[in-house]
């Protein structure tokens with residue numbers, strides 16, 4: 432009888448757990464290692480925000496979200512499109528729905544039932560989970576060096592997958608410690624930088640006491656020639672929220688030039704400046720400027736205060752100048768929030784270092800998947816979609832190498 436093919440996976444996040452399930456169900460003897468005490472910590476954290484699994488938009492705009500990584504990720508996402516991810520959630524007993532923004536969520540807005548069912552299926556397929564085992568590099572024979580509760584061991588397997596994530600929210604496990612280890616092994620890694628992160632703005636004294644936590648709804652933000660519609664929230668440090676996150680790359684680029692960078696806030700993107708000016712011109716004498724802005728164009732108090740953060744205490748009295756400020760209030764950027772506080776990580780193992788099957792060119796038999804690869808995408812479900820799709824592609828590559836066939840999956844179009 433042929434010996435079972437062995438697979439070692441390091442990283443029990445969605446990428447590692449997905450590839451582990453696929454290969455275990457194909458008949459491989461799978462062991463998933465992770466240095467945390469329990470699996471899928473970051474996915475569970477994402478569940479607290481409702482777990483936006485994927486997005487319902489059409490293929491072309493969907494793939495365009497991956498920017499320069501579109502060509503590298505496109506085939507993997509075509510082979511494992513949003514419908515495949517939704518079908519998996521269904522199989523685990525978590526039906527999904529499309530929200531008003533087009534984002535796809537599990538009906539219960541949680542990750543924990545999904546993770547529980549997933550781990551149950553992994554166990555049923557015979558996979559072993561070994562927690563508190565930290566990947567510490569490669570031995571001279573190429574085997575994995577693992578630090579576990581019983582000390583240092585080496586792990587050899589017929590195929591290995593590293594799915595170690597990025598470096599945001601390191602308390603959840605992905606701390607980017609792998610970068611130095613892989614670089615030492617000659618693997619090219621683009622520096623890890625924050626993505627989908629907040630920005631830092633030097634608010635004036637008292638502004639955040641009053642408006643910290645206040646939302647800026649239906650706005651457009653612009654930076655470096657790009658603009659994104661959405662929402663933002665005023666924080667002690669600056670701004671957070673979907674519109675800020677969608678500009679991550681542009682903001683990083685603007686700050687990297689070393690010149691003064693700003694984020695331009697359009698507080699009334701749906702109202703032409705001349706309409707705003709005309710409405711402001713009909714202000715009642717005796718009304719304060721704040722009242723006029725509230726009554727004539729519906730600006731919330733935090734939006735009016737933001738105009739003062741941009742232009743100083745004395746706002747322009749001229750309706751046209753004030754309308755122009757409402758449509759484009761620049762805020763000087765001090766920087767971005769640190770990687771530890773970002774939702775995701777840009778940078779990682781460069782696509783030039785891997786084959787289309789996500790196998791390292793310099794280390795045959797060693798595959799990589801998930802957020803540790805050099806791609807970036809906005810929030811909206813694109814992060815988990817690429818994580819699953821790259822894990823599926825790596826699992827397929829590993830199966831070929833091991834002479835196994837992955838169980839067929841039902842994919843209902845895109």
Ligand SMILES: Cc1cc2nc3c(=O)[nH]c(=O)nc-3n(C[C@H](O)[C@H](O)[C@H](O)COP(=O)(O)OP(=O)(O)OC[C@H]3O[C@@H](n4cnc5c(N)ncnc54)[C@H](O)[C@@H]3O)c2cc1C
Nearest residue numbers: 442444445446466477483565566596604605801802814815
């Ligand atoms: C607050 C928050 C909310 C989010 N919400 C969403 C959302 O709604 N939708 C969405 O698409 N995405 C969301 N994301 C992003 C998403 O969670 C990640 O993109 C996804 O988890 C990446 O999966 P991964 O398996 O590649 O890495 P991870 O989930 O980070 O898993 C990597 C695993 O590797 C382990 N590991 C790391 N280093 C070692 C080592 N040296 N040895 C052993 N184990 C190691 C870690 O402990 C971890 O378990 C969110 C992220 C955050 C922080």
